[in-house]
Amino acid sequence: xxxxxxxxxxxxxxxxxxxxxxxxxxxxxxxxxxxxxxxxxxxxxxxxxxxxxxxxxxxxxxxxxxxxxxxxxxxxxxxxxxxxxxxxxxxxxxxxxxxxxxxxxxxxxxxxxxxxxxxxxxxxxxxxxxxxxxxxxxxxxxxxxxxxxxxxxxxxxxxxxxxxxxxxxxxxxxxxxxxxxxxxxxxxxxxxxxxxxxxxxxxxxxxxxxxxxxxxxxxxxxxxxxxxxxxxxxxxxxxxxxxxxxxxxxxxxxxxxxxxxxxxxxxxxxxxxxxxxxxxxxxxxxxxxxxxxxxxxxxxxxxxxxxxxxxxxxxxxxxxxxxxxxxxxxxxxxxxxxxxxxxxxxxxxxxxxxxxxxxxxxxxxxxxxxxxxxxxxxxxxxxxxxxxxxxxxxxxxxxxxxxxxxxxxxxxxxxxxxxxxxxxxxxxxxxxxxxxxxxxxxxxxxxxxxxxxxxxxxxxxxxxxxxxxxxxxxxxxxxxxxxxxxxxxxxxxxxxxxxxxxxxxxxxxxxxxxxxxxxxxxxxxxxxxxxxxxxxxxxxxxxxxxxxxx
Numbered sequence: 001x002x003x004x005x006x007x008x009x010x011x012x013x014x015x016x017x018x019x020x021x022x023x024x025x026x027x028x029x030x031x032x033x034x035x036x037x038x039x040x041x042x043x044x045x046x047x048x049x050x051x052x053x054x055x056x057x058x059x060x061x062x063x064x065x066x067x068x069x070x071x072x073x074x075x076x077x078x079x080x081x082x083x084x085x086x087x088x089x090x091x092x093x094x095x096x097x098x099x100x101x102x103x104x105x106x107x108x109x110x111x112x113x114x115x116x117x118x119x120x121x122x123x124x125x126x127x128x129x130x131x132x133x134x135x136x137x138x139x140x141x142x143x144x145x146x147x148x149x150x151x152x153x154x155x156x157x158x159x160x161x162x163x164x165x166x167x168x169x170x171x172x173x174x175x176x177x178x179x180x181x182x183x184x185x186x187x188x189x190x191x192x193x194x195x196x197x198x199x200x201x202x203x204x205x206x207x208x209x210x211x212x213x214x215x216x217x218x219x220x221x222x223x224x225x226x227x228x229x230x231x232x233x234x235x236x237x238x239x240x241x242x243x244x245x246x247x248x249x250x251x252x253x254x255x256x257x258x259x260x261x262x263x264x265x266x267x268x269x270x271x272x273x274x275x276x277x278x279x280x281x282x283x284x285x286x287x288x289x290x291x292x293x294x295x296x297x298x299x300x301x302x303x304x305x306x307x308x309x310x311x312x313x314x315x316x317x318x319x320x321x322x323x324x325x326x327x328x329x330x331x332x333x334x335x336x337x338x339x340x341x342x343x344x345x346x347x348x349x350x351x352x353x354x355x356x357x358x359x360x361x362x363x364x365x366x367x368x369x370x371x372x373x374x375x376x377x378x379x380x381x382x383x384x385x386x387x388x389x390x391x392x393x394x395x396x397x398x399x400x401x402x403x404x405x406x407x408x409x410x411x412x413x414x415x416x417x418x419x420x421x422x423x424x425x426x427x428x429x430x431x432x433x434x435x436x437x438x439x440x441x442x443x444x445x446x447x448x449x450x451x452x453x454x455x456x457x458x459x460x461x462x463x464x465x466x467x468x469x470x471x472x473x474x475x476x477x478x479x480x481x482x483x484x485x486x487x488x489x490x491x492x493x494x495x496x497x498x499x500x501x502x503x504x505x506x507x508x509x510x511x512x513x514x515x516x517x518x519x520x521x522x523x524x525x526x527x528x529x530x531x532x533x534x535x536x537x538x539x540x541x542x543x544x545x546x547x548x549x550x
Contacts, residue, residue, distance in 0.1 A: 004078035006126040007053070013040035013121045020046050022057040027085065027093035031055060034101050039123050053081040057093055060086035072156065073133035076100050083125075095156045099132065110416045111388045112151035132399075138165070138338070138373035139398040142380045143391040155395035161380065167222055167229035170281055170302065170340075171238050173204050176215050186210070191243040201239045206265040207247035216272050223273065231300065234269050235281040236262060242285055255290035262286055267296045274298060279338065282330065289329040300373075303330055304340040311354065311440030313361035319441075324365075331369045338373040339366050343390065346528040348447035349379045350494040350518075354435040354455060355442055356386070356393065356428060360405035363397045374398055383523035385491035386428075388416065418478075420485045423471035427464055431455050448495040456495050464492050486517050494526065497540055504548060511540055 021028035074096035146160035158164040183199030191202035270278040279300040308323035413421040438454035475481035
């Protein structure tokens with residue numbers, strides 16, 4: 001490590017340093033606000049360089065043999081009396097500020113409402129030059145907290161649900177040529193299934209030249225409305241009713257996959273929009289890479305690994321062999337893959353989901369095989385098991401895939417749960433270990449009943465409860481920390497309710513405790529679409545009453 005000489009930023013809540021905002025005033029303003037919180041000193045803004053020691057923001061101009069920083073990369077370093085931040089975009093300069101505050105000064109961003117900002121009225125820093133260019137061009141975690149753009153950018157992520165830089169995001173056939181608008185007059189635009197044209201819950205007939213012309217016209221209108229959007233999805237609807245007409249079948253047979261007709265169509269669309277990236281899904285029936293057709297240079301493959309097991313790393317798990325092979329096959333014909341990963345149980349959003357140990361090896365496997373954009377679909381609603389921890393871990397690994405995930409987990413637990421952290425870490429470690437030892441079965445459409453004989457066996461539930469009792473006792477004098485621990489306990493209580501764990505009196509008390517804490521957290525849904533918190537509580541009370549004949 002080649003450290004530069006120390007820079008004294010503040011002495012006794014005063015400073016001589018100023019902010020030279022240059023082309024990045026927002027980044028400079030953010031740095032000034034945080035430094036004022038940290039030191040108590042006010043940092044004046046100077047529009048131009050001066051003789052005072054400064055935080056200097058500047059546009060980066062790469063040398064001939066230097067890799068560009070791109071949209072997200074940055075450099076910060078000590079330069080003589082100054083600390084200098086360089087980037088090619090304002091957003092990257094903001095990323096640089098948050099990285100500096102975290103890596104050098106010690107800030108931590110746990111949730112959208114909870115962060116750690118140290119106080120040091122005599123702040124002095126010394127660090128080596130930091131140059132960061134992420135291997136993943138696009139990074140998004142689908143958690144409620146990351147909907148807040150300010151929180152997302154603290155982790156150098158795209159805001160959740162906004163899909164920054166995108167026009168259409170996915171499943172866009174229905175948006176571009178809606179069946180409601182065209183099927184009655186042009187049924188030939190839609191899938192032929194068992195000898196009949198189908199509009200509802202179907203796809204487009206991609207061999208029909210009129211479909212191509214109409215889709216391009218309608219897409220051009222949307223692109224003209226949003227010229228700033230770089231990515232445009234031209235993708236199948238969310239069903240498997242692809243067209244079986246003679247020509248579509250011929251194209252698919254030639255390529256050995258229903259992706260044949262899709263990719264040929266998308267390549268033609270992409271040729272009409274050479275300055276945009278046209279994205280298409282490799283999902284459901286189109287996951288298998290085509291034998292002959294190759295994505296054109298501005299075609300972006302969004303591969304969805306929905307069938308993979310989540311309890312062991314995809315690279316080594318025999319149950320995930322097809323998902324692994326699909327990625328390897330696409331890697332051979334596509335230099336820039338987008339991967340849609342899954343990190344949630346859709347039917348049990350609150351349930352224990354012991355996948356924390358597989359996230360790092362999976363992300364490393366992805367980037368080693370040409371994945372350059374990653375979307376992790378988690379619980380986009382409020383709540384979910386360790387949602388703050390898992391979001392924090394995913395964000396760190398997406399930015400730096402080689403980081404030690406155990407170190408990140410401990411960092412979060414120590415900062416967020418404080419004295420309760422050792423007990424929660426033991427809970428996580430125990431459940432993860434049992435899950436792995438029992439084969440690591442973890443289905444995104446599963447739930448507590450699937451683990452009743454493994455990581456949610458009765459003896460283990462008792463052990464988990466003891467750990468949470470100890471965690472609560474450790475922070476009993478701090479109402480906020482106690483609230484966080486009880487929120488973390490919700491997933492265990494949910495599993496125990498579903499598994500009828502304990503005596504009747506214990507089960508009644510657990511349902512009441514779960515409901516009260518869940519409502520305090522704002523939890524609304526325990527299943528992705530249908531089961532609200534209130535319905536779950538009502539149904540469980542009715543089920544318990546039915547069992548006891550009340």
